[in-house]
Amino acid sequence: MSVLLIEPFYGGSHKQLMDLLQEELQEDCVLCTLPAKKWHWKARTSALYFMQTVPTSSNYRFMPEHKLARLDKVIGVKRNGDAYQSEGLPGQQESRAVMKTSDAHPESGLCEPQPGLCTTQHEGLPSPAAAPVQAEAPESTNPCQGEDKQCLTFNLSNILSGLDYQQRPLHIAWPHRWEHDKDPETFFKVLMKLKEQDLTFHVSVLGETFSEIPDIFSEAREVLGSSVLHWGFLPSKDDYFRALCTADVVISTAKHEFFGVAMIEAVHCGCYPLCPKALVYPEIFPAEYLYSTPEQLFKRLQNFCKRPDIVRRHLYKGETAGFSWAALGSKFRSLLAAEPREDL
Incomplete structure (x- = not known):
């Protein structure tokens, strides 16, 4: 099973889940991230960024046929074997050129189709060619630093x-x-x-x-x-x-x-x-x-x-065991291995 994990807010509990999945799945797992900053902007713009930077792969970039047909009508998707690329988007020509040479130029900032981590440290959504590969946690500050407290x-x-x-x-x-x-x-x-x-x-x-x-x-x-x-x-x-x-x-x-x-x-x-x-x-x-x-x-x-x-x-009257990896691990595996359905 090949899995592509995309996390635009790689910090806190989001990072915890992504790291857990990558560690526990122990398969061909690629993790693409952005820093844990300005979540409201990430919600609006990260999809555009990842669309341009995540490399195409026959192992995990699949969609149901009815959705591909819809994309053909809406934005003019061209099929090329197992990969597909879209035209007419800002910066797409540059992105396409980078993707074709990403194997020879890992410094491009793109996630390679192999296990690993690609974290891009940006405030906005720069050109994919300028995105450096980072494997560091998002920047944080300690308001108590320097205080004797x-x-x-x-x-x-x-x-x-x-x-x-x-x-x-x-x-x-x-x-x-x-x-x-x-x-x-x-x-x-x-x-x-x-x-x-x-x-x-x-x-x-x-x-x-x-x-x-x-x-x-x-x-x-x-x-x-x-x-x-x-x-x-x-x-x-x-x-x-x-x-x-x-x-x-x-x-x-x-x-x-x-x-x-x-x-x-x-x-x-x-x-x-x-x-x-x-x-x-x-x-x-x-x-x-x-x-x-x-x-x-x-x-x-x-x-x-x-x-x-x-x-x-007091003894807590709810239940927490159901949120453990022991209870949810098999469900995550089944979900990630599932075939695309018409209702997805």
Whole structure:
């Protein structure tokens, strides 16, 4: 089985899934990516870029006959053996010339039809001939760099020393990208309100950061002060899971979420989830873990701050085993090996 994996936002949970598929499939698997930046632009333009840069191959670039016939009518597709090329698109003539010589010029930036990784580090969609091959993770920044703060490392022994488990303040985790679509404004406003009422809690703000960080993060860091237990991205997956294992509650305030890997991981580590009653969350989490308004979220956390033992005794009533590779691996294999159907 030959598989072409295309990921225009190669970072976070997207990268995690692509790397897992490439590792577990262990077949002729080609991965083509773009950096994890400006997802709204990637959604609009990445298809055009990949159309020009992914090389044709008889192993995986197939379409049902009815779709090829439609393309013939719409954009004038010419069939040439197992490969097909389209005319009339901006930059297509240059792209075509590069594809023909890609075997002799790997520096062209195109994905070769063999196992490997092709990651192009661009903000926009440049000419394919100018796209360098990169195998590096997308650029991220650490807002705590240079500061002598606890956020630079995660030391489990320092957190637990001198505090009985049941006596520790409620530990809240927020393990999401530091971007507006995760709605950090709502999350921090709720925590600031808890702080105003002199409620005791700890917070770990995890997740990856990029070049543009919403202003609310610097404001919240100052207001929350000693309530901050950890602040910033943890490159080590082990440290990240240790942080989740010490947390009591994991919060999502997302306005855009197709699945929510970070929430499932946190629940698997023993956290009590609180998610919006919207997006994909009602399909995954039982009703008691959902809230409809920021006021409801505040009231739930207010009660938990007063009685953290309630959360710590709680056993999650949902199921996470169904999201493991052991449960889904065979389904992914069947899907990727399936023959094209008329309804695809």
